[in-house]
Amino acid sequence: MKIYTYLLLSLTVAILACQPKAKKLEDADLPPAEEIPAKPADPISYRCAGTEPFWGLRIMPNGIEYDRAGEGQTMYPYQAPSSKGDTLFFQTEVKLEKMTSRISIKIWPGSCSDGMSDNTYPFEVRVTRDGEALQGCGE
Numbered sequence: 365m366k367i368y369t370y371l372l373l374s375l376t377v378a379i380l381a382c383q384p385k386a387k388k389l390e391d392a393d394l395p396p397a398e399e400i401p402a403k404p405a406d407p408i409s410y411r412c413a414g415t416e417p418f419w420g421l422r423i424m425p426n427g428i429e430y431d432r433a434g435e436g437q438t439m440y441p442y443q444a445p446s447s448k449g450d451t452l453f454f455q456t457e458v459k460l461e462k463m464t465s466r467i468s469i470k471i472w473p474g475s476c477s478d479g480m481s482d483n484t485y486p487f488e489v490r491v492t493r494d495g496e497a498l499q500g501c502g503e
Contacts, residue, residue: 410471412489414500415480421469421491421500428456430467430493440467468492476501 412421418433428440438458445452454469470490477484485501492498 410487410489410502412469412471412487412491412500412502414489414491414498417498419491419498419500421489421502423454423469428454428467428469430491438465440465463494465494467494471502 409425410421410423412423413419420431422429423442425442427442430438430440438460440456440458443454443456445454447453451470451472454471455467457464457466468491471487473486474488475484475486476488485503487502489500489502490497491500
């Protein structure tokens with residue numbers, strides 16, 4: 365049963381996956397505000413994913429769920445985001461058995477190409493979890 369769960373998670377992440385080559389992303393890389401479409405009506409519900417490594421993220425009013433292939437799931441408490449223009453910033457942490465895990469999420473409108481299935485998503489996402497930077501797409 366675990367193999368099917370892992371395969372289903374991998375398939376889901378692969379479908380939602382973003383560009384396989386990660387690039388260093390700084391605030392200067394963001395497009396000018398006039399080129400960014402309006403953010404969605406409900407800024408607290410997102411599904412995000414990326415590849416290399418495969419990861420998935422769901423931001424919901426009741427928490428932030430992070431999944432990474434081979435590591436399992438971590439649930440973080442929801443903290444309302446801050447914003448700068450159309451960019452949202454989420455930061456939260458959770459105490460685990462042996463450490464405190466911290467996650468920062470940056471979401472901004474922009475066409476994000478899915479390198480595995482050629483899908484395009486309306487948001488670009490950068491996640492920093494316990495010091496590791498990940499990039500992907502969101503909807």
